[in-house]
Amino acid sequence: MAAAIEGRDVVVFAVADDASDTADCSARYGIPLEDCANTIVLRYKKDGEEHFAAVVTLGSHRLGVNGAVRQTLGAKKVSFAPREAAVEHSAMEFGGITAFGLPAGWRVLIESAVMARAQIVMGAGIRTAKLVLPPAVLAALPGAEVASMTVA
Secondary structure (H helix, E strand, C coil): CCCHHHCCEEEEECEEEEEECHHHHHHHHHCCCCHHEEEEEEEEECCEEEEEEEEECCCCCCCCCCHHHHHHHHHHHHHHHHCCHHHHHHCCCCCCCCCCCCCCCCEEEHCCCCHCCEEEEEEECCCEEEEEEHHHHHHHHEEEEEEEEEEE
16 A cells, blocks of 8 residues: 555544544544545446445545446446445555555545545545545546535
């Protein structure tokens, strides 16, 4: 993962394991929930094959998985990857999964509201660390796609 963010405007900071989840991190460290970003692992079927994708969305928003996300992926069926599958396929800890360092071939979707923030706080691949970065760093990831995917 370090190679994916090397030389970028990113700060890594330690968090307590029991404060890794978004709401807990926000409350404990005084980070506005609208500046906290979650990386959610989805499993979807397209062209008869199973695929995985990561979606980065703000902690204060709700994804439209069966509508906008499914449409953006061009998939017939989309579901949240089971915890075990998310950990196995991302090679990261649940509660710390990030868009950086994902396996080749994964699509990385960034909810458009993320791009409106000055900076975001997101997982670092492990539960005991977070990344602080401008959203433009995410958009610069190879194959990253920005789309509106939340519901009101």
